[in-house]
Amino acid sequence: MRPCSENQSRIIRYLDDELPGWERAALESHLRRCARCRRAAADASSFLDTVRSRRPAYRAPITLRSRVESIIQDVLPSER
Amino acid sequence: MVMAEAHGCTDFRQAALACLDGLYGYAMSLSHNQADAEDLVQDTYVKAVRAMDQLAPDSNVKSWLYAILRNAWLNQIRHLQSGPQFVGMDDEHHEDTIGRACSNDDPYNSYVARAERESIRAALEQLPVLYREVIVLREFEGLSYQEIAEIVHCPAGTVMSRLDRARKRLRTLLSEWSQRP
Numbered sequence: 001m002r003p004c005s006e007n008q009s010r011i012i013r014y015l016d017d018e019l020p021g022w023e024r025a026a027l028e029s030h031l032r033r034c035a036r037c038r039r040a041a042a043d044a045s046s047f048l049d050t051v052r053s054r055r056p057a058y059r060a061p062i063t064l065r066s067r068v069e070s071i072i073q074d075v076l077p078s079e080r
Numbered sequence: 081m082v083m084a085e086a087h088g089c090t091d092f093r094q095a096a097l098a099c100l101d102g103l104y105g106y107a108m109s110l111s112h113n114q115a116d117a118e119d120l121v122q123d124t125y126v127k128a129v130r131a132m133d134q135l136a137p138d139s140n141v142k143s144w145l146y147a148i149l150r151n152a153w154l155n156q157i158r159h160l161q162s163g164p165q166f167v168g169m170d171d172e173h174h175e176d177t178i179g180r181a182c183s184n185d186d187p188y189n190s191y192v193a194r195a196e197r198e199s200i201r202a203a204l205e206q207l208p209v210l211y212r213e214v215i216v217l218r219e220f221e222g223l224s225y226q227e228i229a230e231i232v233h234c235p236a237g238t239v240m241s242r243l244d245r246a247r248k249r250l251r252t253l254l255s256e257w258s259q260r261p
Binding site for chain 2: 012051058060061064065069074076
């Protein structure tokens, strides 16, 4: 179900925490009244949660970490 | 947000090292190759420590490092005189990173999480690099529209629309795959 057209991008910015305070309050008030937008927000939120919680778990290899630490150490001697 | 507030060596060192795994993940998403990703990250730190004096005290070290890495990658691409190379992922390394991330789960949960991660990784590989990188920077690294805009050198509005299209394509791919027998 599609949200009200004027709220389509607003819902995404809301979920991304990119909406200014006044717009955020206006949208929250709208969400309390509009089931269509509420459902669209819940649906988008669920998708984003899935992607974010399943991020590839890359960790820099230990050898790379050691090289990077050396690079920093060579230029920035320890202050301690 | 990682800021180089006092701009002391220790602050910079800590801020820079805190970004290492994220930078490596970003480099992997751009290059799809472990050796290239390692070179990119190493190159990034070499350039960063040389240019550290030019960094303003209230600068965002994290987005600065990501921008350096992206420029290094673009230079690498130009140097090779070819477009982005969608070469195969280093499966051995990939298995290693995913395996470590799931090692504390019970076997079934570990299997499901691994399969879902694999789907998302494979779907990301299908996206054009401009879409892939905004997904990585936003969903995996948690950067704001403005921080991403500084890294990819475009207005925040462009980041927003690029992200919107990237998410739609990612969602379509994941949905198609979940319906496969």
